[in-house]
Amino acid sequence: MAKKKKLTAAEIAAQNEAMEAAQIQQAFEQGTNTLRDLISPSAIEIHSDYFRLGNKYGRTLYVYGYPRSLYTGWISPIINIDEVIDVSMYIYPVESAVVMKNLRTKVTQLEASMNINAEKGRVRDPELEAAINDAEELRDQLQVGAEKFFRFGLYITLWADSLDELKFVQQKIETIFGQQMIFSKVANSQQEQGMNSIMPQCTDQLQIRRNMNTGAISTSFPFTSADLTQDKGILYGINMHNNGLVIFDRFSLENANMVVFAKSGAGKSFTVKLEALRSMMVGSEILIIDPENEYQKLCDAVGGSYIRLSLNSDVRINPFDLPKVVDSEDANDALRANLVTLHGLFRLMLGGNQMSASGQVVPALTANEEADLDQALIDTYARAGITSDPLTHQSTPPTIMNLYDTLLHMEGSGPQLAQRLRKYTTGTFAGIFSQQSNVDINNQMVVFNIRDLEDELRPVAMYIVLSHIWNIVRAEQKKRLLIVDEAWQLMKYEDSSNFLFSLAKRARKYYLGLTTITQDVEDFMGSKMGRAIVANSSMQLLLKQSASAVDVLSDVFKLTEEEKRRLSNFPVGQGLFFAGQNHVHIQIIASETEEGLITTNPNAKRTV
Known part of the structure; x- marks a missing residue:
């Protein structure tokens, strides 16, 4: 029987060290695999015209055709579309000497074609003449260094929960592009390459590019801020993106309705009162339902009618x-x-x-x-x-x-x-x-105060006042704003929420703009009619929100992560202002006189 070799102390130490290293390596590899499993999708399925990443469907499009000239911000409708998409732009600079040589060859070919047409007596080709002029102009600008030349690739990946939804989003994208004479295609049989081209690795595996000069490529800059300055309208505030003025006429939109969401103390009533005061200056009549006696000072200052509803008052509404x-x-x-x-x-x-x-x-x-x-x-x-x-x-x-x-x-x-x-x-x-x-409301500003009514009677009073106002609006069409403060009280009941939605839907026909204000975002947006009112409002103002309300609003308004972060940290008077397809970060600003008329801060300077 063979005897076992007795190991020395050094050999035992070396063996133990090797075993320990193997265990560490094994633990590291297990940790790596676990981490990979956590961050990677469950599966990737590639098809000819779409791919599936986990539970999401994706499809990559590429742009292959552009009009002769592009305007600044042409890609803004795509960037701001209310869908989940990824956009990648690849820009490759080209040496001017190479471009000059190619342009010289191209101009020679174009001029030869034009001469051949002339010799054969053919009708002149305007497209050929325009191409020669464009090439010559570009040669001149490249020669003096006024322009540079680039190769530009634009890819868009759409995301959806089903193939039908994916097709619907694709149609929206193609419609927006088609309106601008921009043509796109699905990357057939190249969906994997398209998916990789969209990923943050910045690897252009599609390599579908278009020649562009400096002027043309600058129009594709994706971070141009929305400009909400019009020739008419009222001043809402300062555009924090570019320090421009947000001057807007809400009646220029498809409807003049507006919703205002903010937590208590964020400045929602201040903003709405400021809008009402400035709207009066351009001839609008203002009708307000005031549940907290916030509008009396403003109403008295402009000589309006302040109607106090209570069981002890002499006011009657049938x-x-x-x-x-x-x-x-x-x-x-x-x-x-x-x-x-x-x-x-x-x-x-x-x-x-x-x-x-x-x-x-x-x-x-x-x-x-x-x-x-x-x-x-x-x-x-x-x-x-x-x-x-x-x-x-x-x-x-x-x-x-x-x-x-x-x-x-x-x-x-x-x-x-x-x-x-x-x-x-x-x-x-x-x-x-x-x-x-x-009740006589023959005045440019009329405020219905319901603060002194019992809680049980408040929703009934708001309903009856809205009905009374609606009768007046239908009797004589004028440019009017109807402000409903603390609208969540109406949304608690099916019939009153339905009536408010009916007003929002029909207001445009009677030249009425409905402003709905609430601080209970969850209750308002949790109602089917509340979401319908938001959908029927072309303007929205989101001021500072509570953390729970941010998630609700983010889902409705498709906010970016940065906008979500800002929304819960905005200082008083700042927010996101949505008007039609555009939205900007806005600072509400008032003059000293206006602030004295509308503020409810007892420490503020009062101006009368």
């Missing part, structure tokens, strides 16, 4: 009022439209549609109660001599007291509904909305 419309189409529909509005109002008065624990809507009225209420409303108007005939609409309208009496003497659920409405007729909330209107 929700049964009909608009005194001139348009025949609106006149025929006035009664029916007001009946629909009243249905929503009484559902709100009787508790509003509530959400059950399972997430389903529990209606405030049953189907039978809805039918009885509808008949009672029609009968109440008929007893006052008002029918669908527009000639009867000048009669004195009924009130909730008349509706109460009609319901009380009806069969079915009428008496029960009358008892539920009694607090608005003879009970706690009697008077304010159960008598004929005595």
